[in-house]
Amino acid sequence: MEEDKKANRLLNESSPYLLQHAYNPVDWYPWGEEALQKAKQEDKPIIVSIGYAACHWCHVMEHQSFEQEDIAKVMNEHFVCIKVDREERPDVDAVYMDAVHAMGLQGGWPLNVFLNPDAKPFYGGTYFPPQQWVGLLQNIAVAYQKNREDLDESAEQFVEHLNRSELDKYGLRESNFHVREEDFKLMGYNFSTRFDKKLGGLGQAPKFPMPTNYLFLLRYHHHTSDQSALNQLHLTLHEMAYGGIYDQVGGGFARYSVDAEWLVPHFEKMLYDNGQLVSLYAEAYQATRETLYHEVVYETIAFVERELMSPEGGFYSSLDADSEGEEGKFYTFTKDELQEILGDEEPLFSKYYHATAAGNFEHGRNILHRRKSDEEFAQKHELELEVLQEMVQNWKRKIMEVRATRIRPGLDDKILTSWNALMLKGLADAYYVFGNEHFLELALRNANFLLQNLKKGDKLFHNYKEEKATIDGFLEDYSYLIRAFTRLYEVTFDEQWLQEAKRLTDYTLENFFDEKEGMFFFTDQRSEKLIARKKEIIDNVTPASNSVMASNLHFLGLYFDEERYSTLSNDMLARVKDLLIKEPSHLSNWAALYYHKLTPTAEVAIVGENPGKMRSELSAFYHPNMLLLGSSDGQSNLALLEDKLAINNKTTIYVCYNKTCQLPVHDAASALEQLQGMQQNTKFPPL
Missing domain, CATH: 3.40.30 (Glutaredoxin)
Structure with a gap:
């Protein structure tokens, strides 16, 4: 029982992830001056352990190691132990993840990195089983006493690597701005070499949604009429919407699929995925009028409003993968459970959602998923389409009623500006395409919440919880919110949103922009200084903050007839162009900007x-x-x-x-x- 345990310093934090560790016997500190000073005063190495609330293996390592008195004793005796929520401090995470990559190791979470008292890394890794973790702790404690100079020398080399410019690392150089049709076509071809033409997506398992990839494909097809781009888009969007990665009953997407078929998700649901996927499916519907995409948008927004929206109008960060200590238990069903819920209709339900007696997941449980459109299924089973669709809605209602009685996955109820901005843009995009006034009401409520609670003057904060915003905004907060406010102007014609976007842009130019390299740092020059100041160039599960800023400058340059904005946008795109042509799937938001410059906007x-x-x-x-x-x-x-x-x-x-x-x-x-x-x-x- 937690009331029988002694709390550590994390008890005073607002992050749900840090609070999960507040009763560990480990003497955890949050990231900050107190912990760093203690390491210097006591001349101890530091453990920085980074994760997030919805992370399954973070929970496993906590239970196996951080909750164990004997392991905690070793950690407390030899180290200063710091816990970091990567979603609250993406700047800290980026620095030490880069360090682990420099060590030749695979990154991921939990991320455990060993530092000297100057916060410089000398060793790290991800998940460690308990015996291996204890052995590592003991070896490092001995090495720190006996081979201190070697560790410090190694740490200096890693810091030198961390401070190497990202532009140098990727071979990006200054270049004159020009866009060419043949380069755009080559971009599309190079992108297509990674298509999984059977199951959708790119490459092999695990598969992530990667919305910016398919927003680019929509634009590529619109410009070139290349049918293969549209075919891949349809294949991927259908497979994701039919697969287990999509919650077939409650709406919304999980973070990724562990297999190539999109069947078995890592069940955590993240706000940033769902906001971007609302934008993607709404735009895909506008381009193709595919009814499935309409359904996905409406169900996903309903999920976000029902399960991730705060009473104040902000959106919470995520839902955990686990409930009752078991991954996916909340979302999966045995055949017997389905029989009890659905009675005579269970056999048809199980054909529709591919549930079996043996189950397609652990412990005989079934991940509900589809293989056919409603039209195909109705025809095969000799049903009227309207009758089938009415049955499906009734099935969903019954399953949701049962899910409402289950122990829910944990909710990470911190509110992040950047992720809220992605959801805000998703709502604005959905309103633009479907004209549903409720979507606009949700968007405006969220936008006003962000202005009132996460903006002070022209400065943004990154996080909000319990009426407090404590962490300075990062470039992702500014860039995503500028883009969302610009879109909100387009669907309301209320100029306050465009003026807010311009004010935030001018703030980023003053406080984030590196005149020497022509790109933006991830951190505000007024904020805490880490051992390295990074730039985010590569588009990933969310678009790189620099690619979003380059797009913002393009559009705001037109809106305000601001030549400086337009020139900076051109220069940023020119800098990445060579890599963009070779690796468009890793710079797909840059590729979308290339499209916007290929013909005048x-x-x-x-x-x-x-x-x-x-x-x-x-x-x-x-x-x-x-x-x-x-x-x-x-x-x-x-x-x-x-x-x-x-x-x-x-x-x-x-x-x-x-x-x-x-x-x-x-x-x-x-x-x-x-x-x-x-x-x-x-x-x-x-x-």
Whole structure:
């Protein structure tokens, strides 16, 4: 019982991950000056143990090692022990993950790194079984006493590596800006070599959703009409939506699939995945009108609102993979349990969701998943489509009622600005495509929550819990929120959101930008100084903060006619171009920006009575390379809306590019014709 145990210093923290360790016998410190000073005063090495609340193997190592008195005694005697929530301190995580990679080791979480008292790393790893962990602790304690100079020398070499520029590491060099059609096509070809054309996604297991990859494929197909790009998109989005990685009953996606078939998920559900996947499936629906994508968007938003939304309007970070100490127990069912819940309809349910008596998961349990569309299933089983769909909704309701009686997975209830911004953009994108007013209400509520609680002046904070925001914002917070606010302007035509985006952009240029290399640091120059100051270049499960900033500068440069923004965006893209062409799957958000520069981005201004109605008509068409502006009263501070008036008292659309406008029109179809003509006739000539 925790009440019988003595709490350590983590009890005063707000992070659910740190609080999970608050009653460990390990004398944990949070990351901070107190722990670092103690290491110097006592001349002890440091253990930095990094994880997050929804991490399964973090829980395993805690139970096997950190909860054990004998192991804790060794840790406390020889080390200063620091626990870090990687989601709260991605800056600390990035530095020491890079160090472990430099040691030639595979990274992951839990991440356990050994430092000297100057916070410089000399050894590390991920999960260690208890006996191996104790042996390692004892060996390092001895080595620290007997071979201190060697360890310090090794640490200095790692610090030298950590401070090497990311641009140098990836061979990125200054280059003149130009975009070429043949380079774009080569990008698409190089991307396609990694397609899994049978099961969707890229490469082999494990498989992550990687939304920026498929947002790029949508744009690539739109520009080139390459059918193979669209085929891969459809294959991947269908396989994910039919697989176990998607919660077939409650909506929402797990973090990744451990297999190539998308069947067995790592059951944790992260806000950042679901926000991005709402954007992806909404845009894919707009481009293709595939009804499955509509269903996924609505169900995923319903999941986020039901299980991750705070009463104040913020979104919590994640749900754990485990419940009752067992991974996936909350979401899986035995055949007998299904029989009890569904009665006579269980055999049909089990065919629809592929549940068997033996089970397709551990302990005879079943991960519900699909293989066919409703149309195919109804035809095969001689059912009317409407009858089947009504049965499916009834099945889902019954399963959800049973799940409501189960012990729920743990909730990480901290609120992060960057992840909220991804969800905010997802809601704005969904509203743009579907016109559902509830999506806009959720978006506006969240945006106002972020302004009120995570912004002070022009400065952002990264985290929020119990009415406190304590950690300075990182570039991911600024870049994602700038992008979300820009999108929120496009779906509301409320200029406060665009002005907020500009203020945040100017703050990042002043406090994050490296004039020497032309990229942004991950950390604010006013914030705590670590042993290295990193830059995030490579797109991963979330887009790299530098690629998002380059896109933000592109669009805001157009909105505000700010030449400096546009030039910086071009220079950043030019710097990564060579690597981008070779490795587009690792720089897919950069690749999407390349698309936006390949033909001029259209500026579509809607003026007159109820411009939102005309915007909703425009959204029936897919044209991803445009920005939207609107005004109902002619009052605007935006240069792009100057001298644009409603003609003959009719709502009027101006399609412009490169500061040149087409003839004004009064309907969405005519505007689309102009947009399509522009794409065909204004491609840059090869240089």
